[in-house]
Amino acid sequence: MALNGKTAVVTGAAMGIGRSIAELLLQNGAKVAILDMNEAAGQSLVETLNKEHGPDRVLFLLCNVESGEEIKAAFQKTVETFGGIDILVNNAGIFNEIMWEKTIGINLAGCIRGAYLVIEHMNKLTGGRGGVIVNVASIAGIGLLSCCPVYTATKHGVVGFTRAFAAASVASGYGIRMNALCPGFAQTDLFSSVQSRLGQFSNLAGANQELIEKLGVLTSAEVVQGFLELVTDETKNGQALIVLPKEKKYATFPVSPTD
Numbered sequence: 608m609a610l611n612g613k614t615a616v617v618t619g620a621a622m623g624i625g626r627s628i629a630e631l632l633l634q635n636g637a638k639v640a641i642l643d644m645n646e647a648a649g650q651s652l653v654e655t656l657n658k659e660h661g662p663d664r665v666l667f668l669l670c671n672v673e674s675g676e677e678i679k680a681a682f683q684k685t686v687e688t689f690g691g692i693d694i695l696v697n698n699a700g701i702f703n704e705i706m707w708e709k710t711i712g713i714n715l716a717g718c719i720r721g722a723y724l725v726i727e728h729m730n731k732l733t734g735g736r737g738g739v740i741v742n743v744a745s746i747a748g749i750g751l752l753s754c755c756p757v758y759t760a761t762k763h764g765v766v767g768f769t770r771a772f773a774a775a776s777v778a779s780g781y782g783i784r785m786n787a788l789c790p791g792f793a794q795t796d797l798f799s800s801v802q803s804r805l806g807q808f809s810n811l812a813g814a815n816q817e818l819i820e821k822l823g824v825l826t827s828a829e830v831v832q833g834f835l836e837l838v839t840d841e842t843k844n845g846q847a848l849i850v851l852p853k854e855k856k857y858a859t860f861p862v863s864p865t866d
């Protein structure tokens with residue numbers, strides 16, 4: 608899939624990894640709707656991007672991914688403005704083991720909500736032109752972070768949802784691919800605020816620090832290396848791309864738990 612002229616929606620794109628994804632899509636010729644609940648950061652980013660890429664290629668929409676109604680309205684506005692949706696990036700996420708139900712509602716349910724609501728705009732069976740969804744998971748969706756069982760559970764959930772949805776879409780003829788991006792630690796606001804949001808297992812902060820030192824920390828720009836392949840390569844479906852400071856690789860899973 609060539610990106611030039613395509614329309615992408617990126618959730619949680621006012622800052623951090625989502626912002627880097629939005630910028631990369633714009634640099635490659637796509638039109639981008641930035642959805643975020645931080646209005647000030649979102650509006651300010653759009654002003655910057657308008658200057659860099661011209662006034663008609665980027666749109667900010669205030670949207671909390673905890674609300675199906677807000678996501679639905681944002682998708683509708685994107686379709687009215689740009690004529691369709693080809694790419695959805697479910698990136699919005701938080702780290703908060705204290706408010707763990709909210710963490711599930713944004714990281715996992717927010718991703719499912721976005722995917723299920725974009726189907727009506729992409730599904731080839733109902734007149735759509737197909738598309739691709741990328742879910743921003745984490746390597747905590749492949750391995751485990753003992754200091755944050757709930758965050759780990761949400762990211763494992765996102766990877767499992769990605770693999771099952773991809774298979775379901777093929778079996779149903781929807782023409783929608785779905786892949787997961789699984790970065791290691793990245794220097795963003797989420798990463799900087801982890802210490803105060805550990806909750807139940809804050810006693811394990813030291814072990815987490817050791818892992819950070821062992822794995823290293825990515826910049827947002829480094830995280831999105833490899834992202835384009837998940838979007839443009841039509842053979843990639845149900846894949847989880849691991850991104851670490853020194854390597855990028857696709858996760859492998861057992862063919863069957865009973866093998």
Ligand SMILES: NC(=O)C1=CN([C@@H]2O[C@H](COP(=O)(O)OP(=O)(O)OC[C@H]3O[C@@H](n4cnc5c(N)ncnc54)[C@H](O)[C@@H]3O)[C@@H](O)[C@H]2O)C=CC1
Nearest residue numbers: 619622623624644645671672699700745792793795796797
């Ligand atoms: N920073 C890291 O070390 C890693 C982050 N990730 C994942 O990457 C994604 C982005 O994280 P970062 O850029 O680090 O975070 P960030 O905190 O820098 O940015 C998150 C953005 O999402 C928005 N957001 C939060 N809740 C929202 C909601 N309910 N509705 C709409 N927008 C919302 C925020 O306003 C913000 O603009 C998350 O899913 C996170 O779990 C994955 C691996 C590593």
Ligand SMILES: CCCCCC(=O)/C=C/C=C\C/C=C\C/C=C\CCCC(=O)O
Nearest residue numbers: 745746747750751752790791792798801
């Ligand atoms: C606690 C900060 C969370 C920041 C957000 C995030 O998703 C970062 C995750 C980064 C890495 C840790 C996740 C899982 C660890 C899995 C495997 C580690 C392998 C360790 C090894 O010995 O090789």
